């Protein structure tokens with residue numbers, strides 16, 4: 001009784017908005033927003049690095065940046081996007097939403113999660129601070145292959161800081177992923193059985209299983225580099241070099257799925273909501289997500305076909321098998337929207353673009369999963385086109401589908417529609433104009449990670465097109481930034497209701513933004529009888 | 544589906560994929576690397592199972608009121624890490640932050656009976672379970688029907704092929 005009273009009084013208190021309360025927060029929503037804010041900021045920084053590269057490559061034989069500077073640009077662009085932007089954003093989505101979706105008052109062990117945020121923040125600072133050292137930032141690519149990354153070939157503090165920052169950030173991500181997984185498995189509300197968790201929450205479970213199984217391997221790989229940098233000659237033995245690649249890709253293939261799965265889940269929620277019906281094929285989608293995540297652990301050798309030292313047959317088989325669970329998800333997506341009364345609001349536009357565009361990334365992935373084709377395409381712009389279609393045309397569109405969808409929930413403010421549409425169309429045109437030409441450049445033989453090319457190479461036209469596309473993409477991102485700032489300053493006019501989209505899952509049953517412990521007397525958890533509890537409720541009230 | 548079984552099942556699926564590497568003659572060292580990850584995941588399933596069994600999951604959620612200790616600890620970690628690059632003197636400062644973290648942890652405990660009390664949060668939905676005996680029976684009947692139909696189609700086709 002007294003405890004209940006204390007809590008009731010606590011809820012009447014105004015929310016503490018001081019900086020101190022943010023830095024010492026134990027609320028999963030605030031921790032997730034902190035990660036999201038840092039990651040979105042770094043998205044713009046890493047995007048600016050990419051624009052600089054496209055400026056350099058717009059025409060042949062340019063000397064806009066030096067060769068050495070270009071190496072730093074692509075290394076930090078790739079590292080930041082993977083380690084510091086998309087992975088943290090993917091995990092932050094899970095951190096914000098899973099406790100709400102499963103009806104938990106908070107994430108399990110919030111202080112551990114907060115430690116994860118701090119490690120991520122300091123790791124990011126370490127990686128970027130390489131630019132301030134005399135030798136510049138790291139310059140051996142986000143893969144940091146040995147012996148290139150040893151002190152013989154990459155002397156200087158930049159690489160050291162990269163190793164330290166990546167290590168610390170990865171530890172942080174394991175902590176965030178682990179606590180969210182624990183929450184989904186063990187902190188669900190009564191009635192929220194495993195098979196009543198929304199598809200998004202399941203996608204986060206699959207994601208975090210990969211985090212705990214695959215991320216530690218990167219720590220070993222980075223440890224190996226660190227030891228190698230202190231022990232010259234270690235990487236004279238080829239076993240260490242090939243061993244590094246195994247350790248690295250055992251992490252680095254699954255991380256691509258970590259950067260992808262939560263957005264598959266987000267798109268699933270968006271499709272069901274804007275198709276105004278239950279998600280189609282729930283159980284088989286859940287099973288295929290888990291199978292998908294498991295398969296992704298077994299394909300790492302496909303990045304090493306050209307070493308000639310891996311079993312091409314095995315990795316090719318498992319890689320091509322990936323189309324089975326991917327196909328199931330596509331059927332579930334289509335089953336959800338076909339014949340439904342679709343509402344084409346902003347989250348839905350991004351979700352539909354995700355479905356269409358990811359197909360290009362997926363299919364070109366199956367192409368390079370064939371060793372015969374991979375020997376030809378390896379280290380060419382074809383590969384650059386392929387993974388940008390998965391990560392930008394796929395993940396980033398899914399990320400924005402989720403962002404436009406959940407922004408009102410997290411901030412209490414609707415994002416503007418005009419600028420939102422500008423963002424969507426510019427981003428869609430920009431993405432395809434930038435990355436589609438890269439396939440032809442790769443087939444024509446343009447290698448990745450080169451700072452320039454000759455007018456006689458025949459790469460000029462497609463490079464110019466790609467650079468123009470990058471500019472359009474940049475404008476789209478600018479529209480997004482302006483939209484966020486403008487919407488947040490117009491809090492009163494754009495106030496969001498609790499459930500602006502008529503969505504189906506528990507986070508929409510509480511206020512926007514939710515109270516500190518997610519649900520309260522005014523916003524109790526409704527009965528949970530399926531993975532779409534709010535839809536059940538609506539069907540009951542308006543049969 | 545039990546949570547521990549989800550994790551264990553996932554580890555098992557990975558174990559199958561790992562074992563398939565053997566006939567393909569992948570280097571034993573790297574099959575071993577996969578095996579290590581599989582065992583770590585299986586161990587995680589064990590931890591989940593033990594936690595569920597201990598019934599601590601059913602007790603009130605205990606939540607710290609503050610998390611600044613995590614910030615101090617992270618500063619200590621990053622300073623200790625950079626001491627390899629910038630000199631050992633940084634470990635001295637890292638040590639102070641580690642101590643600060645340790646001291647602050649004790650101040651983050653929530654006083655008894657005070658905020659936050661998640662147990663008072665209504666987490667008990669009105670209806671717990673809809674699955675009764677009847678739908679279960681209907682499901683079983685439907686599955687049986689489907690199976691016999693599938694069987695009939697298969698045998699029918701075989702007969703057709705024989706003709």
Ligand SMILES: [Cu+2]
Nearest residue numbers: 253300302303
């Ligand atoms: Cu891969």
